[in-house]
Amino acid sequence: MTVMALSRSGGVHVALAALAALAGIVILPNAAPLYTLINVTLYMSMGVFALSLALLWGYGGILCFGQSAFFGLGAYAYAVAAINFGDTTLAAVFAIGVPALFAAGLGYFLFYGRLSDVYLGVxxxxxTLIFFKLINSTGGDAWRIGAARLGGFNGIPTTPLLTIPFTRIPMSPAQMFIFAAISLFSTYALCKGLIVTRFGRAVIAVRENEMRAELLGYNARRLKLAVFVISAGIAGLAGLLFANSVFVSPTMFSLSMAAQVLIWVVVGGLGTLFGPVAACFALQIATAVLGKLGIVDPNIVLGLVLIIFVVFVPGGIQPAFAALLHRLMDIRADRPVAGEVAR
Amino acid sequence: MDYFLVVLFQIAGTVGNLALISVGLAVIFGMMRVINLAHGEFIMLGGFAAIFGVQAGINIWIAMLVVAPLSVAFLGIVVERLIMRRLYGRMVDTMLASWGLSLLLIGLATTFFGNRVVGIAAPVGSFQIGTYSLGAYDFVLTGIALAVFSSGYALLRFTPAGLIARATMQNREMASSLGIEPARVYAITFAIGAGLSGLAGGLLAPISGVLPTMGVAYVAKAFITVITGGASVITGTALSSVLLGSINTVSTFLTTPVIGDVALLLAATIFLRILPTGITGRIFKGAP
Structure with a gap:
């Protein structure tokens, strides 16, 4: 029973994640080759991105098709600010702040206009597509913000690397890796914590039944807006990490980027947090391997995975896996415990 | 005066273009409440079908107007049988599954047809207005769009099949209790919608060329046109094509094509804020 109860409370998950992050931080930078280290950093940035949508869609019930808008906006805000200020610590704040602010404006427009699912998605x-088009057309010297050239189709290849705060020393790949691991873990812990607060429960209530939540006195529009803004900030952080492991380019706004993150959440399990991150890692590794082998086009695999999961595993892997685990445990315990039944 | 005429013709061309790329999506969305994100890939495959038809020696008009829609309609039947049938009533899931289908089709087309633009020559030349030279093909497009929309309107408004389609659209349970089989109506609708997307692809092949990833450029535009149009499949899509097409062309003339596209998207966004149920949600309510 204790195992069951513990596995249901969020604390253990967070502790386990902390352990995993710690193990990764200690082992990988020393053991893995540089190439792997940089790749895993990239995957972790995508993991943060997956979390942003997992929170918004899975718990807020808001299906955002253009999560990549915030992802790209964060990266561009970071690059432009870093080039102009020469200091990346402040720029990192911009990377989170600008998408969050933008989301506040856009969200006001959406939620206070009472636009629902499909229209919101559209x-x-x-x-996102507006950004993609606009940024793609910013080639040439005329398009610059301060000292930063937007670079159009090519993006900003000279994106400055994050420096260690208060110094001018750029982070090494190992330090970048540690920073990404800490970011991923903190985001996970933040989301996990957020959903058990009063605010988080109210957000979930709105997802379940917006009208009922409103009749109970919750301001559904404000709650949705708040979770939208938080999620945009997280996506901005993901953009910052991505900008530091690759560089800033318009593809961050592209339709395929927006599709990928949806796929991770669907495959991982809607309404879960660990699942989307795991799916993100697994699918990215799969895509990389397939791309290297060159046997099949990665799009074929991604498309098939998405179709199969939507049709046959609509809950995603984490719930399917958890159900399996619980069934195994039930066989061992072989009868329900009184406390469990009472709940 | 000449310039004014040229702008007017351009607007007609853009509107026709927009209407053609949207109508397939409109039929599927309006009738079945299924958002088909593989719409762009249906267009792409229609384009490939037309090009392969021409390469195989078929007359270009037959390739564009017959081969392209029929082959994509056939694909539509397969997709409906294998995937969509299991997901009716789950709007978000149909959207996700069709997105998966879109990726799959892009991947398959890239693998088998190669990642390069192929094209065919436009079957008609150009003509002169004063000092300006315009492609006559735009007129063909607009004319075909007009024909498609008016026959679609007539079909829905005046024939028994249209009556059944509209009844199923309005109230599925009621229609089914009156002896209509919704599953069959849906299967036919999906095939017709896919066929119309294929037709659009075939017709676009001479002007834009065909590329496995070309669908992405169309799906968002089509999607927005349909949603702006609102509940009525034919009337709504026609009206929003006129509205958005005009905005697009005028702002393209005033600035650049990129700003023109952005203006289209922005206009649609603002428009939806004012009329959340689209044009025909408020005006022309109940028209097919």
Whole structure:
């Protein structure tokens, strides 16, 4: 019983994740080759991105098709600010702040206009495509913000690397890896903590039944807006990490980026946090391997995975896996415990 | 005066273009509440079908107007049988599954047809207005769009099949209790929608060329046109094509094509904020 109870409370998950992050931080930078280290850093940035949508869609019930808008916006805000200020610590704040602010404006428009699921999806998708088109057309010297050239189709290849705060020393790949691991873990812990607060429970209540939540006195529109802003900030952080492991380019706004993150959440399990991150890692590794082998086009695999999961495993892997685990445990315990039944 | 005429013709061309790329999506969304994100890939495959038809020696008009829609309609039947059938009523899931289908089709097309643009020559030349030269093909497109929309309107409004389709669209349970089989109506609708997307692809092949990833450029535009149009499949899509097409062309003339596209998207966004149920959600309510 204790095992069951513990496995249901969030604390253990967070502790386990902390352990995993710690193990990764200690082992990988020393053991793995540089190439792997950089790749895993990239995957972790995507993991943060997956978490942003897992929170928004899975717990807020808001299906945002254009999550990549915030992802790209964060990266561009970081690159532009870092080039202009020469200091990356402040720029990192911009990377989170600018998408969050933008989301506040856009969200006001969406939620206070009472736009629902499909329309919300379309408009967020549109916003991403607007960015994609605009940024792609910013080639040439005329398009610059301060000292930063936006670079159009090519992006900003000279994106400055994060420096260690208060110094001018750029982070080494190992330090970058540690920073990404800490970011991923903190985001996970933040989301996990957020959903058990009063605010988080109210957000979930709105997801379950918006009208009922409103009749109980919750301001559904404000709650949705708040979770939208938080999620955009997280996506901005993901963009910052991505910008530091690759560089800033318009593809961050592209439709395929927006699709990928949805796929991770669907495959991982809607309404879970660990699942999307795991799916993100697994699918990215699969794509990389397939791309290297060159046997099949990665799009074929991603497309098939998405179709198969939507049709046959609609809950995603984490719930399917958890159900399996619980069934195994039930066989061992072989009868329900009184406390469990009472709950 | 000449310039004004040229702008007017351009607007007609853009509107026709927009209407053609949207109508397939509109039929599927309006009738079945299924958001088909593989719409762009249906267009792409229609384009490939037309090009392969021409390469195989078929007359270009037959390739564009017959081969392209029929082959994509056939694909539509397969997709409906294998995937969509299991997901009716789950709007988000149909959207995700069709996105998966879209990726799959892009991947398959890249593998088998190669990642390069292929094209065919436009079957008609150009003509002169004063000092300006315009492609006559735009007129063909607009004319075909007009034909598709008016026959679609007539079909839905005046024939028994249209009555059944509209009844199923309005109230599935009621229609089914009156002896109509919704599953069959849906299967036919999906095939027709896919066929119309294929037709659009075939017709676009001479002007834009065909590329496995070309669908991405169309799906968002089509999607927005349909949603802006609102509940009525034919009337709504026609009206929003006129509205958005005009905005697009005028802002393209005033600035650049990129700003023109952005203006289209922005206009649609603002429009949806004012009329959340689209044009025909408020005006022309109940028209097919």
């Amino acid at each position: 408009i967020t998708l549109t916003v």
